[in-house]
Amino acid sequence: MSPALPVKTQLSYHDRALETCTLLSSSYLSSSPIAHEILVRDLADCFDDEYDQDDDYKCDTASILEPDFDGAPVSHCPSLISRPNGIAYGTLRPAIAAEAAGSPALNTRDIAESRNAERSLLRDNHILPPKHPRPVAPEPLWKQLYRRCFSTKIPPTEVAVLVVADTATSPPGPLHSAFVIPTKSLDSSTTPLLYTSHPCPPSPRTPNPQQQHSPNWPTAISSPNLLRTTWQREAATLTQYSRSLVVTFLLHYSVTVTSVFTVGRIGRVELGAVSLATMTANITCYAPFQGLATCLDTLCAQAYGSGHRRLVGLQLQRMTWLLWMLLVPVGVLWWYSGVVLGWMIPERETARLAGVYLRVLVLGTPGVAAFESGKRFVQAQGLFRATTWVLLVGAPVNVLANWFFVWKMGWGFVGAASAVVFTQNLLPLLLFLYVRFVEGMECWNGFSRRALSNWGPMIKLALPGMIMVEAQYFAFEVLTLASSQFGSSYLAAQSVVVTLTSTTFNISFPLSIAASTRVANLIGARLNDAARTSAKVGLVAGCLVGLFNLTLLSSLRFKLPFLFTKDEEVAAIVSHVLPICAVLQIFDSLAAVSHGLLRGIGRQGIGGYTNLFAHYLVALPISFATGWYLGWELEGLWLGVTIGLAVVFIVELWYLHQADWEHAVEEADMRVQLDEAHLFAFK
Incomplete structure (x- = not known):
């Protein structure tokens, strides 16, 4: 005391x-x-x-x-803990807002997962004994080939054993611990260490994974680049990180896909109207709301991480009330949207139907606002699985709702909008039930009138995120408005193309988040060589995902359109545009991963400004020039987008190649030391 x-x-x-x-x-x-x-x-x-x-x-x-984890001191040694933040997803293309500030909030699950990752890396470097010792008997040839191709361990021929002397005892004193390190990393002239031809057994002390780091982890990372990684290890890690994110993103976007799929069966004009209404909803409501809510990545995570967990619920309430208040002007705009859109596009019937769709859709906006805030509430507690479980229930219910309202009830076009409204209000209810009956209730202390105060600083913190997300959305949504000038068939075709490309991007984007998280982990643990290896694996994985999407869109370009429409003319337009969109997949996936890597090394601002420059000063001018001046129409619009994404990838890849990764490690190390110093000062 x-x-x-x-x-x-x-x-x-x-x-x-x-x-x-x-x-x-x-x-x-x-x-x-x-x-x-x-x-x-x-x-x-x-x-x-x-x-x-x-x-x-x-x-x-x-x-x-009181300290966390039952009074045990929390070690602030660099660890493999990191979380994605500032991510807005759910409609069209996921976007990245301003980076959330502050240290990640930790819980016992995070620490346990980090310790397991640390032990795996130590085993790969032969510092800890293998989890499954290799049998003494000779292995079959197929097993040897499999191990050679997919083993995550550093080859024994590339390592030497290093033994650290125990300085607490007098010479020749017992040996304290042994490490196996790359031979090329050794410098006998500057390293006061002893060497032996075989590793000593690890320390018998096994710490609690919820309180301390893995055996030898602090000592192992104290020497620069002592630990190495392999492409096999990084490929397995990126797969593990991204698979649940892919499921979550696709499930959330399926709400929009199902609506487009259903309306496409009704007619061409209705399909174009949904595209126009979705564009208006994204620009005027969904993108701003998602951008504003990203400030909770900072507020909720910092309130939770600093120990003030009940303040997490207060931030949730405050943001939800703010978004609900903003629904008043949004509702007025959507109520008269049919008239406003009629001034902007030549197809009056399409504008009228889009206005009808938005009038119904306004009933779901309270649910959208509550769900956007609720996602941040659970993510601040490390409960990333909560959103996935909610969507696993909500997405199939959305499909049933579309069938019930559109076909069973015979509501047609209005029924599709009603199904979206039903799902948008269902998702926050399911999330509330998860928090109430599964986990996450510790950060909720009931409603408070304090949520109606202290809005000014929160709005100032949220505005940059809103502007960033809005700018990224608008660059793509403006193409829908442009395609409406070519006629109802092109507007309907644009709806199909946007849906297909956005679906494939919801595979690439989670991979970029996984790459960002992994690189940030390794940078934070001072393993810049391992971070470079992970970055290379991420780029290769992005290329493979892009090739997969390219093959899918190009080989099925005459069949995919008919999943969304029966109109021959619309399907023909889509099939002519898909080859360009197929090439776009390569640059789209690589640009997303490159941007994720920039976030991982703390240079997310470079990626953000590069995207804005390429979209507004490269892609859109080329799209308008080729679409109207050269008369290429929808193909010209998407050609400009493809060139813009190629520019994004080239610039970001060049910056990654020129970046000082050692400096990024130093910056991360300074943040860790600052956290540790203030933690001890607090105690």
């Missing part, structure tokens, strides 16, 4: 809150002064309410004064 504690107990609750937050500020909020201001205000209000005992909101004071 600190000697100063009796003095501190004489301070008011308000002063204690300010002092506590000051100690935590550099640790969790050093890169976000606005978030710091929000937490200071909330803590001050929280302590005042606890002192007065007359508010329904009670501060989680125990989490401020």
Whole structure:
């Protein structure tokens, strides 16, 4: 107990809150002064309410004064813990907002998974004994070939054994531990270490994976690039990271796909109207809401990570109320959208139907706002599986809702919009049930009137994310508005093409998140050589995914259109555009992975500005020139997008090649040391 504690107990609750937050500020909020201001205000209000005992909101004071994990000290040694953040997904193409600031919030599951990853890497480098020892008997030839091709271990011929002497005992003292490292990494002139021809057994002490790091992990990463990785290990890790994300993204986007699929069976004009209505909804509501909600990646994660877990629920309420208030102007705009769209496109009937679709769709916007905030609420707690489980239930129900409203009830075009509304309101309800009955309730302390205050700093923090997401959405949505100038057939064809390319991008984009997470892990653990290896594997994986998508779209270009429409003219237009979209898949996938790698090394700003430059100053001018001036129509519009994405990939790949990865490691190491220093100061 600190000697100063009796003095501190004489301070008011308000002063204690300010002092506590000051100690935590550099640790969790050093890169976000606005978030710091929000937490200071909330803590001050929280302590005042606890002192007065007359508010329904009670501060989680125990989490401020007690360490996590049952009183065990949390090690701040660099680990393999990282989380994707700032991701907006659900409609059209996923987008990346401004990077969330602060350290990731940890829980026992995160730490246990990190320890398992650390042990696997130590085994690959022969520092720990293998999990499954190789049998003494000779292996069959096929098994030897399999091991040679897919084994994640560093080849024994490329390593030497290094033994660290125990400096706590007098020479010749017992050996403390043994490490196997790459022979090319050894420098006998500068390394005061002993060598032997065989590894000593590892330390018998096995720490609790929820409290400490893996055996020898801190010592192993203390030497630069002591640990190495293989392409097999990185390929397996990227697959593990991305597979659940692919399922989540595709399930969420299936709400839009099912609507397009259903309406395409009704008629050409209706299919074009859905495309026009979806464009309007994305630009005026979904993209801004997703961008605003990304600020919760900072606020909720930092409130959770600093121990103030009940404030996570407060941030959820505050953002939800803000988004619901913004629904008033959105509802007015959508109610009169048929008239507004009629001024912009030549097809009056298409504009009228789009207005009808939006009038129905406005009933689902409260659910959209609640679900966007709710996703951040569970993700801040490390409950990424919650959204997946919700969508595993919601996506099939959405298909049934489309069948019921459109065909069973005979509502037709309006029934498709009703199914979307039903699903949009169902998803937040399912998420609430998950939190209430499965996990995540610890961060909720009931409704509070404090959610109606302190909005100013939150809005300032959210605006950059909204602008970034809106800019990325608008660059693609403007193509829908442009295609409407060519006629209803081209607008319907644009709906099909956008749906197909967005579906394939929901495979590439999760891979980019996985690559970003893995590279950030390795950079944070000071393993820049391993991070480079992982980046190369990520780029190869992106190329393979792009080739798969290219093969799929090019080989089935005469069949895929008829999944969405029976109109021969629309299908013919789509089949002519798909070869260009097939080539686009290569650059689209590689650009996404490159941008993810830039996020992993802390250079996400480069990728963001490159995307905006390429979309607005390269892609759109070329699209308009080829679409109208050369008369290539829809093919010309997508040619410009393809060239723009090629520019994005080339610029980002060049920057990755020229980037100083050692400097990125130093920056990450400085952040870890700052976190550790302030943690000890707090305790």
